Amino acid sequence: MKKTFPRVKTDEEIEALLEDDLSEYLHPGNFQPVTFEFKPKDKSVNIRMSEEMLEAVKKVSQKEGIPYQRYIRQAIERSLSVE
CATH class of the missing domain: 1.10.1220 (Arc Repressor Mutant)
Incomplete structure (x- = not known):
């Protein structure tokens, strides 16, 4: 099942997320173009x-x-x- 990437507000939340398998988050709907100035x-x-x-x-x-x-x-x- 494809998941949308959750919004994280603290370092602890992102650390907990990174401990999980992130492969379900990797689909075209979760990517957007990024530009750098x-x-x-x-x-x-x-x-x-x-x-x-x-x-x-x-x-x-x-x-x-x-x-x-x-x-x-x-x-x-x-x-x-x-x-």
């Missing part, structure tokens, strides 16, 4: 947006588990990579 972020940009839009961005970024400013930067990067 290597270039330094040496410029700052200020933008104005409605409070409702900012709250929506924060809500979506929280669901994705990333800070909202990184979410905005990734959205810009995705839009620039589409040709």
Whole structure:
């Protein structure tokens, strides 16, 4: 049976999980693309947006588990990579 990987909050929880057989967790549904940011972020940009839009961005970024400013930067990067 395929299992979804549980969210762990402490080192003890992850240690207990790693003692088990993890082969049931290894299926395509448990993987997602990961990107790494290597270039330094040496410029700052200020933008104005409605409070409702900012709250929506924060809500979506929280669901994705990333800070909202990184979410905005990734959205810009995705839009620039589409040709």
